Amino acid sequence: xxxxxxxxxxxxxxxxxxxxxxxxxxxxxxxxxxxxxxxxxxxxxxxxxxxxxxxxxxxxxxxxxxxxxxxxxxxxxxxxxxxxxxxxxxxxxxxxxxxxxxxxxxxxxxxxxxxxxxxxxxxxxxxxxxxxxxxxxxxxxxxxxxxxxxxxxxxxxxxxxxxxxxxxxxxxxxxxxxxxxxxxxxxxxxxxxxxxxxxxxxxxxxxxxxxxxxxxxxxxx
Amino acid sequence: xxxxxxxxxxxxxxxxxxxxxxxxxxxxxxxxxxxxxxxxxxxxxxxxxxxxxxxxxxxxxxxxxxxxxxxxxxxxxxxxxxxxxxxxxxxxxxxxxxxxxxxxxxxxxxxxxxxxxxxxxxxxxxxxxxxxxxxxxxxxxxxxxxxxxxxxxxxxxxxxxxxxxxxxxxxxxxxxxxxxxxxxxxxxxxxxxxxxxxxxxxxxxxxxxxxxxxxxxxxxxxxxxxxxxxxxxxxxxxxxxxxxxxxxxxxxxxxxxx
Ligand SMILES: Nc1ncnc2c1ncn2[C@@H]1O[C@H](COP(=O)(O)OP(=O)(O)OP(=O)(O)O)[C@@H](O)[C@H]1O
Ligand SMILES: [Mg+2]
Numbered sequence: 001x002x003x004x005x006x007x008x009x010x011x012x013x014x015x016x017x018x019x020x021x022x023x024x025x026x027x028x029x030x031x032x033x034x035x036x037x038x039x040x041x042x043x044x045x046x047x048x049x050x051x052x053x054x055x056x057x058x059x060x061x062x063x064x065x066x067x068x069x070x071x072x073x074x075x076x077x078x079x080x081x082x083x084x085x086x087x088x089x090x091x092x093x094x095x096x097x098x099x100x101x102x103x104x105x106x107x108x109x110x111x112x113x114x115x116x117x118x119x120x121x122x123x124x125x126x127x128x129x130x131x132x133x134x135x136x137x138x139x140x141x142x143x144x145x146x147x148x149x150x151x152x153x154x155x156x157x158x159x160x161x162x163x164x165x166x167x168x169x170x171x172x173x174x175x176x177x178x179x180x181x182x183x184x185x186x187x188x189x190x191x192x193x194x195x196x197x198x199x200x201x202x203x204x205x206x207x208x209x210x211x212x213x214x215x216x217x218x219x220x221x
Numbered sequence: 222x223x224x225x226x227x228x229x230x231x232x233x234x235x236x237x238x239x240x241x242x243x244x245x246x247x248x249x250x251x252x253x254x255x256x257x258x259x260x261x262x263x264x265x266x267x268x269x270x271x272x273x274x275x276x277x278x279x280x281x282x283x284x285x286x287x288x289x290x291x292x293x294x295x296x297x298x299x300x301x302x303x304x305x306x307x308x309x310x311x312x313x314x315x316x317x318x319x320x321x322x323x324x325x326x327x328x329x330x331x332x333x334x335x336x337x338x339x340x341x342x343x344x345x346x347x348x349x350x351x352x353x354x355x356x357x358x359x360x361x362x363x364x365x366x367x368x369x370x371x372x373x374x375x376x377x378x379x380x381x382x383x384x385x386x387x388x389x390x391x392x393x394x395x396x397x398x399x400x401x402x403x404x405x406x407x408x409x410x411x412x413x414x415x416x417x418x419x420x421x422x423x424x425x426x427x428x429x430x431x432x433x434x435x436x437x438x439x440x441x442x443x444x445x446x447x448x449x450x451x452x453x454x455x456x457x458x459x460x461x462x463x464x465x466x467x468x469x470x471x472x473x474x475x476x477x478x479x
Contacts, residue, residue, distance in 0.1 A: 118318065119322060121281055122324070124280065124311075125279055125281070127308070127312040132339045132340070136335060218325065218370050
């Protein structure tokens with residue numbers, strides 16, 4: 001077998017285009033999904049039984065079904081039910097947002113749980129109204145504690161977003177598959193694609209470890 | 222030295238306070254009246270309800286029955302089984318806890334200015350100036366930019382006291398604020414409290430440190446089983462207690478320390 005990696009530079013632009021879509025999708029969905037996850041976490045800790053029930057069912061459902069099914073459902077069923085055409089990018093964002101919301105809600109739920117009752121007591125003793133307690137004390141600490149896990153969630157999303165290639169979105173995976181098929185050089189091309197994913201994900205994984213140590217030290221009071 | 226003791230009008234009046242956690246009856250009809258110049262030290266056996274008393278006074282806990290008035294104004298009452306707290310009155314009370322409870326994500330200076338800026342609408346510049354002055358006074362001037370995790374326990378506790386003082390409280394509550402400290406750090410915190418005492422700040426202090434109690438108290442209350450057992454000047458309660466239960470407790474505590 002003869003391997004020829006020199007064919008790759010020709011496709012650098014196409015691969016870069018695919019990577020850019022993957023990165024955009026990941027960044028958008030970690031923000032929208034994170035926001036959804038935060039609201040879900042609040043709902044799951046709320047006093048209302050209805051809110052708790054609805055949010056729990058939501059989270060369990062999206063964690064308990066394959067992402068691929070969720071993608072297909074949003075791409076092919078949602079337009080039929082709503083009667084509107086959605087661009088594939090919008091569909092991708094919706095699907096991954098819904099999924100990421102379920103995942104990050106667990107992250108936020110545990111980080112909210114670590115802000116102790118004593119912090120709440122201190123807030124009351126200082127006369128801080130509920131709004132200030134949440135925005136200035138609880139939220140920043142919960143966010144800070146959640147950051148390493150959120151970053152891990154983002155890395156997972158970056159990798160799992162490759163599933164959108166199955167519904168025809170031209171992300172890094174999709175572009176790689178296409179080049180691989182057209183050149184009949186799967187070993188070279190798919191190896192390169194794997195390495196590109198790794199080159200982005202690995203430094204972030206290391207960053208999570210460092211960040212985690214720092215944040216834990218800072219909040220250790 | 223403590224000229225605040227001359228003012229004899231009642232600052233706090235607690236009447237018939239009852240409080241239980243489930244089946245555990247913690248406060249069982251507590252009556253305490255505090256004059257404006259009083260520095261009350263509360264002592265008593267573990268589980269006797271001292272922390273609960275302070276938490277109720279701070280408005281952190283519900284009560285089952287009884288009422289508290291502050292400066293002649295109703296502060297905490299029970300209506301139809303519900304605890305009603307006048308939050309405006311609550312804002313004139315400050316509390317310092319055993320475990321510091323500083324906000325770990327904020328610097329020392331930010332810890333101090335948060336409440337004045339967010340609650341009282343004070344300008345940042347003026348709050349920061351006051352905070353810096355307080356920190357200087359407590360020997361923490363150089364630590365304004367530090368985060369709580371970078372401070373010693375004694376420093377943290379002094380910051381916690383300064384943070385409460387930023388709101389100009391009319392009454393300060395201290396719940397075993399030196400219990401979590403290494404022995405060599407206790408004095409610096411007690412020093413700050415003695416300084417407040419010298420300025421006639423009304424206080425309620427829970428402590429197991431009998432030496433400190435004797436030094437700072439104008440009055441000592443021995444609390445056990447959710448009621449006041451003995452209440453009097455420190456020389457009496459700590460020196461020649463009238464009640465057998467107090468005597469037993471004092472003997473035991475001093476014996477352990479000796
Ligand atoms: N949040 C709570 N839930 C249930 N029981 C509680 C709670 N807080 C206190 N108690 C109980 O109430 C009783 C009085 O507790 P409290 O903390 O007021 O005692 P204390 O006099 O401060 O004791 P110590 O000297 O150990 O601090 C104890 O039996 C304790 O177990
Ligand atoms: Mg206690």
